[in-house]
Amino acid sequence: MKLFTLTSVLFVITATPVMADTLVAARTIRSQTVLSSADFVIATGDTLGSLTQISDIQGLEARVTLYAGRPVRPGDVGPAAVINRNQVVPLVFNANGLVITTEGRALDRAAPGEYVRIMNLSSRTTVSGRAMPNGTVLIQY
Known part of the structure; x- marks a missing residue:
């Protein structure tokens, strides 16, 4: 019971x-x-x-x-986003020990770790890279 x-x-x-x-x-x-x-x-x-x-x-x-x-x-x-649309940001290309740095204009907003499209100001081509916490965009191939 x-x-x-x-x-x-x-x-x-x-x-x-x-x-x-x-x-x-x-x-x-x-x-x-x-x-x-x-x-x-x-x-x-x-x-x-x-x-x-x-x-x-x-x-x-x-x-x-x-x-x-x-x-x-x-x-x-x-x-929180570290990159805003139309912001000029440093682009860093890093491949096999070669490091190239230039500037680009952000086409979207991005938080650290997110991918963002950037227009390279020198060549006017669009590339994609990962937003870093310091506001730079890392391009890796």
Whole structure:
């Protein structure tokens, strides 16, 4: 009899919905805005796939417009861009010990580690490279 009661209690405990904390925007935040803890509040609610901690978003950038009171999902935020569109950036070509440095104009925005298209200002050709944390673009072949 006790085993049946214990099983019933475990079933009731696991069957009840769990209310989790959800990270929501405190105000409407435009895309490309660097985020801080003052931009968000924790709301009680059950939203699957949303962020739950304010520390998860500090220093990141909004990839889309975040509306006040709506949950924030991982795809809505990302690393802050170090390269902006139309910015003149150093291009570094590195292959087999040969290093060539020139300047190019960014055709897109990019965060560190992302690929970005760059127009070489000397030859006017378009190349792709990886954005580095210091704002340079590394071209490797």
